[in-house]
Structures are given as C-alpha cells and as structure tokens.
Amino acid sequence: MTTITADTAKTTAADTGFIAIPEKTARLLATAGGILTVISCFLSWTWTAAFPGDLTVYGYPGGLQWLVLIGGALTTVFGLASYGIKGLRWLTPAGADAALKLAALAAFATAWYTIITITVTLGGVVNLEPGGYIVAVVTLLALTGALALPFERPALDAPDPDDTPWEQRKHHLGNTWTTVKAALATDTPRPARTLPAWAEILLIAAVLAVTLGVFTYGITTPYQELFLGFLITAGFGFAALNKAGLLARFTALTAKHRNVALVGAFAAAAAFPLTQTDDQYATLGVNILIFATVALGLNIVVGLTGLLDLGYVAFLGVGAYTAALVSGSPNSPFGVHLPFWAAILLGAAASMVFGVLIGAPTLRLRGDYLAIVTLGFGEIFRISMNNLDGVSGPDLTNGPNGIAGVPNVDLFGFDFGANHTIAGFTVGRFANYFLLMLLVTLIVIMVFRRSAESRIGRAWVAIREDETAAEAMGINGFRVKLVAFALGATLAGLAGAVQAHVNYTVTPDQYVFANAVPPNSAFLLAAVVLGGMGTISGPLVGGALLFMIPNKLQFLGEYQLLVFGIALVILMRLRPEGLIPNRRNQLELRADLEAPTVLGKTGV
Amino acid sequence: MTTTTTATAETVLDARGVTMRFGGLTAVKNVDLTVRSGEIVGLIGPNGAGKTTFFNCLTGLYIPTEGEVRYKGTVLPPKSYKVTAAGIARTFQNIRLFNNMTVLENVLVGRHTRTKEGLWSALLRLPSFGRAEQASRERAMELLEFIGLDHKAEHLARNLPYGEQRKLEIARALASDPGLILLDEPTAGMNPQETRTTEELIFAIRDKGIAVLVIEHDMRFIFNLCDRVACLVQGEKLIEGTATEVQSDERVVAAYLGEPFEGAPGAEEVAEVEAAEASQTAEATETPETPEAAEAAEATETAEAPETAQVTETTEAHSTTSTDGEAK
Numbered sequence: 001m002t003t004i005t006a007d008t009a010k011t012t013a014a015d016t017g018f019i020a021i022p023e024k025t026a027r028l029l030a031t032a033g034g035i036l037t038v039i040s041c042f043l044s045w046t047w048t049a050a051f052p053g054d055l056t057v058y059g060y061p062g063g064l065q066w067l068v069l070i071g072g073a074l075t076t077v078f079g080l081a082s083y084g085i086k087g088l089r090w091l092t093p094a095g096a097d098a099a100l101k102l103a104a105l106a107a108f109a110t111a112w113y114t115i116i117t118i119t120v121t122l123g124g125v126v127n128l129e130p131g132g133y134i135v136a137v138v139t140l141l142a143l144t145g146a147l148a149l150p151f152e153r154p155a156l157d158a159p160d161p162d163d164t165p166w167e168q169r170k171h172h173l174g175n176t177w178t179t180v181k182a183a184l185a186t187d188t189p190r191p192a193r194t195l196p197a198w199a200e201i202l203l204i205a206a207v208l209a210v211t212l213g214v215f216t217y218g219i220t221t222p223y224q225e226l227f228l229g230f231l232i233t234a235g236f237g238f239a240a241l242n243k244a245g246l247l248a249r250f251t252a253l254t255a256k257h258r259n260v261a262l263v264g265a266f267a268a269a270a271a272f273p274l275t276q277t278d279d280q281y282a283t284l285g286v287n288i289l290i291f292a293t294v295a296l297g298l299n300i301v302v303g304l305t306g307l308l309d310l311g312y313v314a315f316l317g318v319g320a321y322t323a324a325l326v327s328g329s330p331n332s333p334f335g336v337h338l339p340f341w342a343a344i345l346l347g348a349a350a351s352m353v354f355g356v357l358i359g360a361p362t363l364r365l366r367g368d369y370l371a372i373v374t375l376g377f378g379e380i381f382r383i384s385m386n387n388l389d390g391v392s393g394p395d396l397t398n399g400p401n402g403i404a405g406v407p408n409v410d411l412f413g414f415d416f417g418a419n420h421t422i423a424g425f426t427v428g429r430f431a432n433y434f435l436l437m438l439l440v441t442l443i444v445i446m447v448f449r450r451s452a453e454s455r456i457g458r459a460w461v462a463i464r465e466d467e468t469a470a471e472a473m474g475i476n477g478f479r480v481k482l483v484a485f486a487l488g489a490t491l492a493g494l495a496g497a498v499q500a501h502v503n504y505t506v507t508p509d510q511y512v513f514a515n516a517v518p519p520n521s522a523f524l525l526a527a528v529v530l531g532g533m534g535t536i537s538g539p540l541v542g543g544a545l546l547f548m549i550p551n552k553l554q555f556l557g558e559y560q561l562l563v564f565g566i567a568l569v570i571l572m573r574l575r576p577e578g579l580i581p582n583r584r585n586q587l588e589l590r591a592d593l594e595a596p597t598v599l600g601k602t603g604v
Numbered sequence: 605m606t607t608t609t610t611a612t613a614e615t616v617l618d619a620r621g622v623t624m625r626f627g628g629l630t631a632v633k634n635v636d637l638t639v640r641s642g643e644i645v646g647l648i649g650p651n652g653a654g655k656t657t658f659f660n661c662l663t664g665l666y667i668p669t670e671g672e673v674r675y676k677g678t679v680l681p682p683k684s685y686k687v688t689a690a691g692i693a694r695t696f697q698n699i700r701l702f703n704n705m706t707v708l709e710n711v712l713v714g715r716h717t718r719t720k721e722g723l724w725s726a727l728l729r730l731p732s733f734g735r736a737e738q739a740s741r742e743r744a745m746e747l748l749e750f751i752g753l754d755h756k757a758e759h760l761a762r763n764l765p766y767g768e769q770r771k772l773e774i775a776r777a778l779a780s781d782p783g784l785i786l787l788d789e790p791t792a793g794m795n796p797q798e799t800r801t802t803e804e805l806i807f808a809i810r811d812k813g814i815a816v817l818v819i820e821h822d823m824r825f826i827f828n829l830c831d832r833v834a835c836l837v838q839g840e841k842l843i844e845g846t847a848t849e850v851q852s853d854e855r856v857v858a859a860y861l862g863e864p865f866e867g868a869p870g871a872e873e874v875a876e877v878e879a880a881e882a883s884q885t886a887e888a889t890e891t892p893e894t895p896e897a898a899e900a901a902e903a904t905e906t907a908e909a910p911e912t913a914q915v916t917e918t919t920e921a922h923s924t925t926s927t928d929g930e931a932k
Contacts, residue, residue, distance in 0.1 A: 447727060454726030454733070455712075455719055455740075462702050462713045469700035472663060474688035474717030474780050483723055 019148040026148035031079030033142025037072030037107050041065045043131025052223040064114040067233040071107030078103050094245025095187040104146035106236030111139040154182040189245040212268040220281045227552040273431030282430035289437045290499050291519045292543030295527040297491030303533035305484040306464030308371040311378020313521040315489040317511035318354045319347035319496025324403040324506040331403045340409040344497040351493025352486050359485035385508040402507030409501050433502045444491045516560045532578030613640035616784045616815040621671035631657040633839040644816040646830035654839040655819045663694050689717040693777035694786040699769050703762035711744040714779030747775045767798040787818040
C-alpha cells in the first residue's frame with residue numbers, strides 16, 4: 001500500500017505542502033479521512049428531524065449526508081489512486097494529488113456547511129449528535145492531509161521593499177494565488193489506453209446516466225440547504241474530476257463518437273420526466289430546457305459570429321406571441337386555432353422576419369454600437385407589446401395583461417395537457433412538454449452543429465476573428481451576419497412557440513433585458529459566456545445552471561442579482577473560457593502542437 | 605531576372621488617375637498603374653507614400669475619390685468582397701489571419717467566393733454539400749502543399765511562427781483563384797533566408813499564371829523579383845520602369861535618402877536642423893528613422909504651412925496607412 005508512485009516521487013525535498021506533515025502521513029491521513037468520512041455519513045448527525053432531510057438515522061444516510069458521502073468517496077478513490085494501485089490508475093490520467101485536494105475540499109466544505117447550518121437553524125451546537133462532530137473532524141483531517149501533500153513550489157518574486165504597503169499586500173496576494181494554482185497543477189495527461197469501440201460507447205452511456213442522475217438530483221432538491229450543498233459538492237467534485245483528467249478524457253471520447261454521444265444525451269434527457277412522479281420538477285425541467293435552447297440559439301449569434309446581441313429575448317417573445325395569437329386563446333383578436341405544427345412554424349417564421357427586419361439596419365454597425373442598438377430593439381419590442389392594447393395602439397396583444405389561456409397543444413390527437421401512461425410510466429402535462437421541447441432542442445443542436453461545420457459557419461467565425469480580413473477574402477459580411485442573426489432569431493422563435501403553450505400566458509414582462517429571474521437577455525448572454533462560447537454543451541449547461549440557481553435559492557430575494565453578479569465575476573476570473581471550453585481550446589492544448597498559447601478572453 | 609514578352613500579354617489591372625483624399629489630405633494623387641498577366645510589378649516608396657492606401661483603393665476597402673480601377677476590362681465594384689470575387693486577392697501589411705481557426709480553415713475561408721453551398725445545403729446535408737466540401741478541402745490542401753504547410757493543416761493559425769503566418773496569408777489569398785494577387789510587404793520582418801523562400805514562392809505564383817503586385821521596402825528583394833517597378837512618393841507616382849531604371853533614378857534616391865547637401869554646413873544650419881529634429885520627436889508619436897526624417901524634412905520644404913503643422917500631417921498619413929481597413 002505504501003509504494004510511492006512515479007508522480008509523487010519526483011517532488012524534491014524543497015517541495016512541501018501547505019501544512020508541515022511528512023508526505024506519507026499526509027497521504028495516509030487524506031485517504032483514511034476519506035474512508036472515515038464515508039463511514040461517518042452513516043451515523044446520526046443531529047437528534048431531531050426538524051432539520052430538513054432526516055439526518056437522525058443510524059445506518060442510512062439522508063439528504064446532505066449523501067452529498068458528503070459522495071465527497072468522501074471521491075476523496076477515498078483519489079487517495080487510493082494516488083498510491084498507484086493497479087486497478088485505480090485509470091481514474092487519474094492527469095495525476096491524483098490535485099484531484100485529491102479538491103475532493104477533500106468538496107467533502108469538507110459540504111460537511112462543515114451542513115454542521116454549521118444545523119447549528120444555526122436549530123440554535124446551538126447542542127443539537128449535534130456525536131456523528132456530527134465525527135464528520136466534522138474526519139473531513140478536517142482529510143483536508144489537512146490533502147493540503148499537506150507536497151507540490152512543486154513555484155518561483156516567487158519577493159515584493160519590492162520600496163513599494164507602498166498596499167502594493168506589497170497586493171504582491172503577496174498575487175504570490176499566494178500563484179502558490180494555490182501551483183498546488184492544483186496537473187501533470188500532462190497520460191495517453192489513454194484505447195478501448196474497443198463498444199466499451200467506449202458503454203462508457204459514454206454510463207457517464208451520461210450519471211450526469212442525468214446529478215442533474216435530476218439538482219433539479220429535484222426539495223429544500224435550499226440541500227441545493228446549496230449540491231452546488232458545493234458538484235462544484236468541487238466537478239473541479240476534482242477535471243483536475244484528475246477525467247473530463248478531458250470523456251470529451252475526447254464524445255468527440256470520437258459524436259452521434260452516439262448525442263443520441264445518448266438525448267435518451268438520458270428523455271428519461272428525466274420518467275423519473276418524476278409529480279409535475280413540480282418537470283415544470284422546472286421544461287423551463288430549463290426552453291432557456292438552455294434559447295441560449296444555444298444565441299450562441300450562433302454571439303459565440304460563432306461574435307455579434308453581441310443584448311435584445312435576443314425579443315425573438316423568443318415574437319415566437320411566443322405569434323404562437324399564442326394563433327392558438328385560439330380567448331384574448332387573441334384573431335380567433336383562429338391553428339394546429340400546433342402550424343403555430344410553431346409561424347412563430348419561427350415571424351421571428352425570422354423580425355430578425356431580418358431588426359438585423360438589416362443594425363448589422364451595419366460593429367461592436368459596442370451593435371450591442372446598444374440591439375438592446376434598444378429588445379426594449380422596443382417589449383414596450384410595443386405593452387402598448388398594442390387597443391388604447392395606445394391597435395388591439396393586438398392585450399397590453400400588459402398579455403394573452404392568457406393559451407390552450408394545450410394537441411398534436412395529431414395526442415393531448416399534451418393530459419396524463420398519459422407509457423410503458424407503465426405516467427407522463428404528466430409538463431413531462432409531455434418536456435419531451436416536445438427536447439425535440440426542439442435536438443433540432444436546434446443539429447442546426448447549430450451543421451451550420452457551424454460548413455462554409456457559412458467558417459464565414460461566421462472568420463467575421464468574428466477579423467471582419468475586414470474576412471471581407472477581403474470574399475465574404476459578404478453583412479449578408480453572412482444577417483443569416484446568423486435571422487437563424488438565431490428563428491431558433492428562438494421555435495422555443496418561444498413551445499413556451500407560450502407551456503406557460504399558458506404570454507405577457508410583455510417575460511421579455512425584458514434584465515430581471516431577477518430568467519429568461520431575459522442578460523441571463524441568456526450570461527448562460528452563453530458562462531457555459532462556453534461557440535460550443536453546444538456550454539450554453540446548455542450554463543443555461544441549466546443559471547435557470548436553476550435563482551429558482552432554488554429564493555431566500556436570496558433582492559440580493560439575487562448581486563450574488564449572481566459576484567459569482568459571475570469570480571467565475572470569469574477563474575475560468576474565462578467558460579465551463580465547457582471550445583474545441584479550439586483543446587486543439588490548442590494538445591500535446592503535439594507547438595507552444596501552448598494564451599487563450600483569448602472569449603475562450604475560443 | 606525574368607522578363608516576359610509584354611506586348612502580347614493581356615492587361616489584368618488598369619488603374620487610371622486614382623486619387624484618394626481623406627479630408628484635406630491627399631494620400632494618393634492621380635496614380636496610373638497597369639499590371640499585365642504573367643507580370644510581377646513592384647511598388648516602392650518611402651513610408652507614408654500612400655502605397656497601402658493605393659492597395660486599399662484597388663481592393664475596394666477604400667473607394668477612390670477620383671479615377672477608376674479596371675480588372676480585365678471591367679470596372680471594379682466598390683466592395684472588397686466583390687473585388688475578391690472578381691479575381692483580385694490580397695494580403696495585409698500587418699498579418700490578419702483568423703487566429704483561432706486552423707491553418708486549413710483559414711484557407712477554406714479563402715475559398716468562400718469560389719464555393720456556393722449556402723445555409724440550406726449545410727442544414728440538409730445534401731450530397732452536393734459533401735462533394736463541394738470535399739473539393740474545397742482538396743483544393744485547400746493542394747495550396748498548403750504549394751506553400752509547404754500541409755503538415756501543419758490542423759494547427760491553429762496563431763501557433764505558427766511568423767514566416768509561416770505570412771505564407772499562410774498568401775495561401776489564403778490564392779484560395780480564391782485570383783488572376784492578380786496583391787502582396788503588402790510580404791517579407792517584412794523576415795530574415796534573409798525566409799526572404800529567399802518568399803521570393804521563390806512569388807515566382808512560383810507567377811508561373812501559375814497569376815499576376816503579382818507587390819509592395820516592399822527590401823530593395824534587393826524587389827529588384828530581383830520584379831519585371832517593372834513603380835515608385836510612389838508623397839502619393840504621386842514618381843517613376844515606373846525596369847529595376848535598373850528605377851534604381852538609378854536620382855529622384856528615387858532623393859526620395860529615400862534626401863537631396864545631397866550643397867555648401868558648407870555652418871553652425872547656423874546645424875542648430876536649425878537640431879531644432880527641427882527636437883520638434884519632430886516631440887510631435888511625432890513614432891520616432892522617425894533616418895529616411896522618414898528625410899522625407900518629413902522634404903515635406904517641410906514643399907509646404908507653405910508652418911513646419912509643425914506639416915509634421916503632424918505626415919504623421920497622420922502614417923497612421924492612416926498602418927490602420928487601413930479600420931478607417932472604413
């Protein structure tokens with residue numbers, strides 16, 4: 001058990017960890033701490049069930065205990081892998097130590113968050129059972145051990161003694177930051193062992209199933225404490241897996257079997273409503289899907305073509321209003337009831353027309369000017385919808401009251417409003433819409449992928465990179481940008497048509513620039529930037545997170561936007577390329593390339 | 605070096621009386637230039653002479669204030685993408701590759717005008733889409749082989765060394781199957797070895813039947829390469845002729861090095877020159893090198909306006925040429 005692996009042996013005596021403990025002891029402490037964390041999750045942490053998610057039972061973890069258990073398990077696994085045990089080495093292609101530190105941090109943060117919340121909520125440490133103390137101690141031990149692991153110390157510059165104290169403090173902070181980054185540095189990943197194709201596909205399926213599990217868990221967290229715990233564990237756990245090199249390996253696999261991965265992800269997503277017994281979380285699911293899909297449509301405009309569109313939500317609105325107007329709603333002045341397929345096509349077409357109408361004058365501008373003008377057009381849309389109420393203008397949209405009572409979709413005799421039983425699973429209203437929306441998402445994904453990998457997609461990227469050079473290469477910049485703008489608008493229109501039916505009501509207030517709750521233009525843009533510009537999965541993940549967080553953390557109330565802003569700043573500081581970086585970044589970081597280059601701010 | 609029979613060759617580019625004014629500043633004044641097929645024509649001149657501005661007039665980045673540019677007999681449209689479609693490709697003085705695209709993708713972007721498949725074809729993935737894409741790729745790989753970068757097709761453009769970036773720009777321009785290629789300082793910043801290979805590359809391009817118009821400051825390079833050389837000074841064409849003619853022309857020498865000073869330099873003149881230099885360094889943001897100083901000094905001579913104003917104007921001419929494109 002105590003054989004030291006190659007990656008730990010190369011650290012010299014000068015390379016120490018943050019805490020002065022001999023390496024062997026530290027490693028043992030971290031690994032044992034991980035194991036003990038897992039065990040302690042089976043203990044009772046508090047005496048009363050008043051704290052949500054019954055943590056009182058011996059022998060069966062509940063609520064937050066599960067999250068700590070996962071953190072502990074990750075710590076254990078990475079700890080054992082760092083000993084170089086045969087069967088576990090594949091888990092850490094990029095070295096185990098950094099992953100171990102983050103995993104220990106995940107367990108520690110979640111456990112201490114839980115303990116502190118119990119103490120605060122129930123009023124005093126007296127509410128803790130011995131198990132609570134034990135878990136606090138063992139996670140702390142595991143973290144201590146992990147932090148004591150030696151790492152290659154970076155060469156630091158001493159501050160200039162002539163500087164002001166403030167400058168010196170800044171310098172020290174910078175040095176600390178460099179050290180922290182060095183502590184989490186990874187080795188160059190070992191080359192992957194090639195598996196047979198079926199095994200790789202199975203692996204993709206397994207990972208997708210786990211991802212579905214994680215997402216479902218996040219969506220269905222019934223109380224805020226659990227969701228916060230989930231965010232902590234998922235955040236650090238994700239980082240640990242990333243540092244272990246597993247995410248890169250999985251991305252490589254999906255790049256190899258793209259269609260399998262797409263079908264797998266689609267199947268996994270389609271399985272989501274089947275795991276839901278009531279409509280509460282399916283509602284959240286369908287709204288997440290709508291938001292994420294619109295973000296993906298925006299990614300064509302922002303991520304590929306590089307046009308900063310701050311009024312994109314208007315196109316969602318155009319689609320929603322169009323579909324609602326022809327849906328047979330009692331508020332609609334038209335009084336027609338078109339079938340859904342016609343309504344969604346009409347919604348998309350109307351959005352496209354608006355995209356062209358708005359794009360034609362605005363796309364002659366570049367950069368900041370374009371952003372401001374699109375912002376203006378977005379607001380013009382909302383205000384127009386507010387005023388087309390029969391008083392200030394023709395009666396079209398029923399003003400601020402919106403178009404209510406949009407009937408349920410009835411597609412070829414399948415009533416989306418009713419419960420259906422499919423293969424023993426009851427599929428409720430929102431689950432029906434979830435599956436419908438999933439189809440739309442699939443369409444958007446296909447459109448994004450196919451257009452990006454074609455002549456027009458290359459022209460978009462060329463425009464984003466250097467518009468003058470692109471024009472000199474024979475690209476009609478205006479036309480190509482207009483196509484991108486109109487295509488993005490069309491895709492938003494598709495989603496809007498579904499949204500109108502899901503939410504029953506379409507009001508102008510849903511389509512503002514910035515608001516505490518998504519969807520709005522600011523959040524859409526944030527989802528794209530946060531997730532990763534120019535990628536498919538980036539906006540989907542970013543959109544899901546940005547939709548879930550305001551929904552789950554209601555207690556933040558008015559401070560929601562503040563917290564959101566701070567979180568965004570921190571994330572952009574730590575990972576400017578977004579959660580899921582572009583393929584080009586991977587290309588850049590590939591070993592056989594010349595020198596690794598510094599990434600641009602956009603991460604593409 | 606290689607003289608072609610110009611009598612039978614068809615005129616590819618015919619610029620007549622091209623004048624470009626930016627407000628009160630005339631950057632290019634009444635320039636005529638013809639390029640015949642199979643010819644390499646050089647365009648030289650001191651910094652700020654209006655060479656790049658003239659290029660921008662030819663490629664539709666600027667619309668000339670006066671005069672017209674014909675390509676194979678038809679007047680060129682005033683949009684750069686239409687010029688490229690008509691058959692004139694160009695490179696840029698400061699490299700303008702698509703940095704975050706691969707080498708192959710850069711060349712594929714250059715194929716844009718010669719391919720037709722649009723959004724629908726891309727979305728529906730019709731068989732014609734696959735064929736067109738395949739053909740584009742093959743053509744792009746051919747071009748990369750031609751410039752010797754085929755082994756780096758999947759690298760990001762920004763990761764290429766400087767010399768290869770210059771070459772890639774040429775390949776990207778060639779991808780649009782031009783009849784005339786305009787090279788704006790293709791050897792700027794290159795070592796003699798790289799300059800040699802570029803020279804060979806340009807000959808190879810000429811041998812493909814593509815006419816070449818090249819701006820360059822490296823005189824050895826230009827006089828080796830070009831069948832004809834035109835010299836632009838202060839926006840006006842000073843002389844056009846064979847390499848030897850231009851090389852031995854006194855006005856060209858004067859434009860680059862200044863007039864030989866006649867008479868003994870007294871203490872008075874020395875003080876005057878020093879004062880002028882001091883004011884120049886104060887006025888100009890970029891410190892002028894010797895030829896530039898000479899040029900600026902000459903500008904002062906021809907001007908009626910006070911000295912300082914003139915110097916600022918020359919500096920402005922510099923900035924317009926270096927930030928071409930953005931002005932548009």
